[in-house]
Amino acid sequence: MSAPRVRFAPSPTGDLHVGNARTALFNWLHARGRGGTFILRIEDTDAARSLPEHETGLMEDLRWLGLGWDEGVDEGGDAGPYRQSERLELYRGKAEELIERGFAYPCFCSLERLEEERAAQREAGLVSLYSGRCRAIPGHEAARRRAGEPAAIRFNVAAGAGGAAAVNFEDRVHGAVRFPVTQIGDFVVLRRDARPSYNFAVVVDDLQMRVTHVIRGDDHLSNTPRQILVYRALGVASLPEFAHLPLIVGPGGSPLSKREGAATVAWFRRQGYPPEALLNHLALLGWSPADGQEFLTREEIVARFDLARVSRAPAIFDVQKLDALAARHMARLPGPRLAAMAAGPLEEAGWWDHAAGPEAWEWAGRLALLFAERLSRMADLVKEAAFLFEFSPQRSLADIQVRKALSDPGSRRVIEALARRLAGEPLNAPRFQALAEDVRRECGVKGRDLYHPIRIALTGTASGPELVRLLPLIEDGSRLKLRGRVASCAERARALLAATGSEGRS
Ligand code: GLU
Secondary structure, X not given: OOOOEEEEOOOOOOOOEHHHHHHHHHHHHHHHOOOOEEEEOEOOOOOOOOOHHHHHHHHHHHHHHOOOOOEEOOOEOOOOOOEHHHOHHHHHHHHHHHHHOOOEEEEOOOHHHHHHHHHHHHHOOOOOOOOOHHHHOOHHHHHHHHOOOOOEEEEXXXXXXXXXXXXXXXXXXXEEEEEEHHHOOOOEEEOOOOOEOHHHHHHHHHHHOOOOEEEEEHHHHHHHHHHHHHHHHOOOOOOOEXXXXXXXXXXXXXEOOOOOHHHEHHHHHHOOOOHHHHHHHHHOOOEOOOOOOOOOOHHHHHHHOOHHHEOOOOEEOOHHHHHHHHHHHHOOOOHHHHHHHHHHHHHHOOOOOOOOOHHHHHHHHHHHHHHHOOOOOHHHHHHHOHHHHOXXXXXXXXXXXXXXXXXXXXXXXXXXXXXXXXXXXXXXXXXXXXXXXXHHHHHOOOOHHHHHHHHHHHHOOOOOOOHHHHHHXXXXXXXXXXXXXXXXXXXXXXXXXHHHHHHHHO
């Protein structure tokens, strides 16, 4: 079998929705796993709603997810141009070809007349289908009228079906599909303004781009019979394979609204989710590997993906599940990547400057690594790491756990012993261990009774990353010139004692 050629064909009318991203992913996977070609085609014939910024945005989103394309907009290829708005001549030519072959005809019905027809059908409780009025106009008369009258071009369904009662096809996901011809009205292929309809353009493009597999959402299942009629009318003997992917719903089974910000790739990107995690979750929307494993790297997904394992049942997009996968992906990422992901949220919080020097970036990498395993998305780093940049005794004391610990005389002794010893050299891991050992001997406490007060005093929180890694990070941060200043361990302990000491006397 020759290598597959697949395409993702979005309309640039808004942000890339997770449903469309899943379509792009399954196409990409089918190509990648089989040495095929992944094509990006932009379906921008709706001039009023298609905007260049949406096109740029969706390309950025695809690249962020790692779904690069081999042919298409921005990449080129021998079947271009890859924007439908630049292919209008091609559609016009093919529409004329259909007329010549007797599979299409000009339609002179005005919009008002068509609307009247639809209203009458609605009133009679009928499905709205074009009556076929202009089909009866003899060819020579239609050709003469076209010179002076605006006309759309319609497909002649009866001619296309050649007497068959139904259009049948085999879908890779849905199996045998049968669609009665009586439910298909003579649809428009070219509008009065010479723009093609979706069902026509998609066939002309898939044909000319030599697409072997049409993989798309099952909202397009009912368009496929129309497209098959067009293929046949154009004399195409071997059709592409069709695979219609299941609908994506929310956890309650309700459809994911395109309007919800949280349903776009851009939203997850801005929240600082690792793209690997979104990719992993999207891959599981309708597909699962034979062994049922859910945590999968990009390479594992490419190696295992198979259209034969795509299910028809609606797929659930569940942010909680994504979060669980994301925390595991996050923990595997290298420091420099984590630092780059953390920079945005830290900058927004006013603690970071993109122009920071290499030492500061290296420090940010350590910071992000330290917190990574606790996070699903980098936006949450701001909350988790606030104590680093915004340390103040008042802030610490707002926490009841901190107040409780400080009211205990044993804990207070630990903090005092710690503060005395912190005055000297800055802490690194071995020095912290030695210092903790000294405090242990002096105060006669160990384990949680020793470490909990230290954590409380220096971080103002009752839980967090390992102290032996965290405290050196605080110390090193305090010596860097960062936009958000990091107070040293000594400063922290002393400020807290001073604040609570005066409180005790008053
Ligand atoms: N522009 C169509 C969409 O975004 C493409 C459908 C198809 O893949 O045929 O839904």
